[in-house]
Amino acid sequence: VKAAVKTGPGPGRLEVRGLPDPVPGPGEALVAIRYAGLCHTDVSMVDWNAAARDGYRPGFPLVLGHEYTGTVVVSDQAGPPPGTRVAGSAHVTCGQCRFCSAGSSMLCARLAVLGLDVAGVFAELAALPVRNLVAVPDTVPDEVAVLAEPYAVAAHAVRTAAVRPGERVAIVGPGAVGLCATAAARFAGAGEIAVFGTGADAAQLRMATRLGAGSTSDRAPSDGDFDVVVETAGHPAAVATSLRICRPGGRVVTVGLPAESLTLDTAELARREQRLIGVRAYDLAEWADVPCQLDAAPELRELVTHTVGLGDLARAAELLATRQATKVVVSPAAG
Ligand SMILES: [Zn+2]
Numbered sequence: 001v002k003a004a005v006k007t008g009p010g011p012g013r014l015e016v017r018g019l020p021d022p023v024p025g026p027g028e029a030l031v032a033i034r035y036a037g038l039c040h041t042d043v044s045m046v047d048w049n050a051a052a053r054d055g056y057r058p059g060f061p062l063v064l065g066h067e068y069t070g071t072v073v074v075s076d077q078a079g080p081p082p083g084t085r086v087a088g089s090a091h092v093t094c095g096q097c098r099f100c101s102a103g104s105s106m107l108c109a110r111l112a113v114l115g116l117d118v119a120g121v122f123a124e125l126a127a128l129p130v131r132n133l134v135a136v137p138d139t140v141p142d143e144v145a146v147l148a149e150p151y152a153v154a155a156h157a158v159r160t161a162a163v164r165p166g167e168r169v170a171i172v173g174p175g176a177v178g179l180c181a182t183a184a185a186r187f188a189g190a191g192e193i194a195v196f197g198t199g200a201d202a203a204q205l206r207m208a209t210r211l212g213a214g215s216t217s218d219r220a221p222s223d224g225d226f227d228v229v230v231e232t233a234g235h236p237a238a239v240a241t242s243l244r245i246c247r248p249g250g251r252v253v254t255v256g257l258p259a260e261s262l263t264l265d266t267a268e269l270a271r272r273e274q275r276l277i278g279v280r281a282y283d284l285a286e287w288a289d290v291p292c293q294l295d296a297a298p299e300l301r302e303l304v305t306h307t308v309g310l311g312d313l314a315r316a317a318e319l320l321a322t323r324q325a326t327k328v329v330v331s332p333a334a335g
């Protein structure tokens, strides 16, 4: 099979290689990849910055990519039958440790992430754990199904914030996860959704409106009264902004991974009894609900602004890093 691999540590070092077909082991299915999404973590791997160097333990050559949709070709007994369209989790977990048992499989001691620690999905075929896979309804097009992974991240953030019907929700950072969080907040029954970005986010803020945001702005206000704030921007300043626009007693969830940290006024946090909650990806069990949520948000299709082939990863990373793209997806069939 053809696959996009990173051949070793260091910036770049990308190649399309012909590799032996992956052989699914027990508990795995072979999936023909239709689309695989590129996210900022993949850009970190391409650029080989600190987030990639310090965050993962790749063995080279490594097939990159962790967001996927495709069709099952060969399956384990327990898995979805051949022909099933699927999407799924990027986490290979042990399924047995205390974190896996307690619904926090993102904290699994033996966690390995596709395309970062172990072979990923920028390939014609991938062998994936069947417990990672969920079936995609016929009514969800491939261009929406490929967003399942960032959607699952957003849905976990909204769920962790315990958004109740009618609550006022703000989203800081209208990238792919922020836009998915807009749809997830709508699904959760938020009474009002506001999305805040920067002057570079005009196109994304228009998408946010179509996904259910009642108001958008290219700058966050100096204060606010939101019950819940979801921070997906990945800048230290965005966390400070999120706390400022959150009401006393409200909840701020941080999804973004800023390269630098911020100084936090914990006295103010205490005085206002705000909860600041870190969230990381998702638990495996949360995937059960992802297909029906995607089905409820056909507008997500707009997020896929670019489709490239396996040989175009460097260009794809550039499109994402320069924010010309909202979401770039790789189509292995495109060559
Ligand atoms: Zn991702």
Ligand SMILES: [Zn+2]
Residues within 6 Å of the ligand: 093, 094, 095, 096, 097, 098, 099, 100, 105, 108, 109, 110
């Ligand atoms: Zn585990």
